[in-house]
Amino acid sequence: MTLISSHTKPVAFLDLAALHAPLRSRLDVVWEQTMADSAFIGGPAITAFEQRWAQYCGTDHCIGVANGTDALELVLAALGIGPGDEVLVPANTFVATAEAVVTVGATPVFVDVDPGSLLITAREIAAAITPQTRAVMVVHLYGQIAEMDNIKAVTDAAGIHVVEDAAQAHGATYKGRRAGSFGVAATFSFYPGKNLGALGDGGAIVTDDPALTEEIRSLSNHGRGHHLLHTHRGRNSRLDGLQAAALDVKLDHLDAWNNRRRNAHALYIDRLTTSVETLTTLPDSRPVHHLEVIRVDDRDRVRDGLAEAGIQTGIHYAMPCHKHPAFAEFDLRPLPVAESAATRQLSLPMHPTLTTDEINTVADTVLELL
Ligand SMILES: Cc1ncc(COP(=O)(O)O)c(C=O)c1O
Structure with missing residues (x-):
């Protein structure tokens, strides 16, 4: 048949x-500029993009990192979440959300999702909280922000952190506020196919908390206190200059x-x-x-x-x-x-x-x- x-x-x-295709000439210009400045790691393109992305999301700070998975892991590590702690994770998400929890040594507790939107719900979160629960990964899957008012009511009452995984929700709003502005911190992926994608891997964390920002910056840069002093056991996870320059062009659109x-x-x-x-x-x-x-x-x-x-x-x-x-x-x-x-x-x-x-x-x- x-x-x-x-x-x-x-x-x-x-x-x-x-x-x-329509962005090629502008991308070529900023690419040339980054080459001319040799500002591949750190530099003006990173700072400019971080400031713009924080402002776009309605937060005070942004830290560019290497990808969305590192972003999740760095937030959890900076919050001091690790062995013995439980973190709630919606079962319907990309594995990176759970991976980050396991990487910091905490225990992922998987919860079910809403039958209509397939997003995490306040009801499922409330039912899964135990004395060991430290945080919930609120994933705004498919580009839609979860029911934040109900979720915040539950998490505030329980004294647990909301970490927004906004890898699929660049620019989505809830009651007029953009994704990234609801949790203690939020993470983004700039994987090329995302709504805002780099020309390679990239990621970011946004938050209003200056101390958390400092901690994440240090952890993502080999645990540096300042250039010659390593105060934390950190790692290397940086957004690079070429990607930041490309993201800045694409953010206009x-x-x-x-x-x-x-x-x-x-x-x-x-x-x-x-x-x-x-x-x-x-x-x-x-x-x-x-x-x-x-x-x-x-x-x-x-x-x-x-x-x-x-x-x-x-x-x-x-x-x-x-x-x-x-x-x-x-x-x-x-x-x-x-x-x-x-x-x-x-x-x-x-x-x-x-x-x-x-x-x-x-x-x-x-x-x-x-
Ligand atoms: C919901 C979700 N979380 C996390 C990630 C991880 O992002 P990255 O691929 O940049 O590490 C993705 C990317 O596919 C994602 O869709």
Whole structure:
């Protein structure tokens, strides 16, 4: 049976070449400037970007680091979280969130997620808190901020830290405040495919806390107190000058790109929501649609059908964190929502240069396949 219409054109999951093409001349200029200054580690491009990113997020400080995973680990280490401490982690997230907890020697306690948004909830957090709980990793997955008021009510009452993993939520807002401004600190990844992506790896931490900022800066720079004195056992995790310069150029376009993602999402919803399970948008949350996730039965057949029609898709995520062999020792109780979502979720093409025709092609093909 030939199921797919013959008119179907290939649709890319992500198109970085198209995103970067109009920026090439500006990227070349700042790249040349960084080369001329030889400011590869530290220097004016880093300071300028850190200041702009803190301001954009509505926080006082930003520390550029090597990637989003290091950012998570450095925050936990700077908070003094380690062996004997428990950190709550949503089961439906990228493994990096759990990895950071394990790397500092703490115990990840996996919690289930909301069936509509697939995000961590105040209710699940409240049920998992023990006297050993020190922090919760609030992951704003898929570009949507979790229910922060309810979460903060629970975490404030329990006296535990909120660390925002905002790797997928650059520019998302909740009650008008941007991702990064809710926790004791928040982390970002600038992996190239993120809403704000570098031309390689990169990451950042934002916070209002000056002492935490100093601690993280030191830990990420070999534990330096000053140049010749190492006061902590640190490590090397730095954002480099070339990446900061590129990020600064791209930041000018972030809001426009996020709006294009919002328009693309609105069209997907318009076409699909009556026939397919789409993610719900939480009250007061204004997402930036890093990923366009639907849930379908027989996901692998639908994915294969889309691939046959030249439509690239992804799966975020095929297994909840606690089911990966790497975290098997922490798999203590069933988490039915995350476990069921893992078998049914499918990420459709989503990026700022996606066209209306492409979205219609994807939607037509999904509907045909169902
Ligand atoms: C939710 C989440 N957390 C953390 C990370 C880790 O970021 P990085 O790849 O920059 O280390 C990612 C990146 O994929 C992510 O999506």
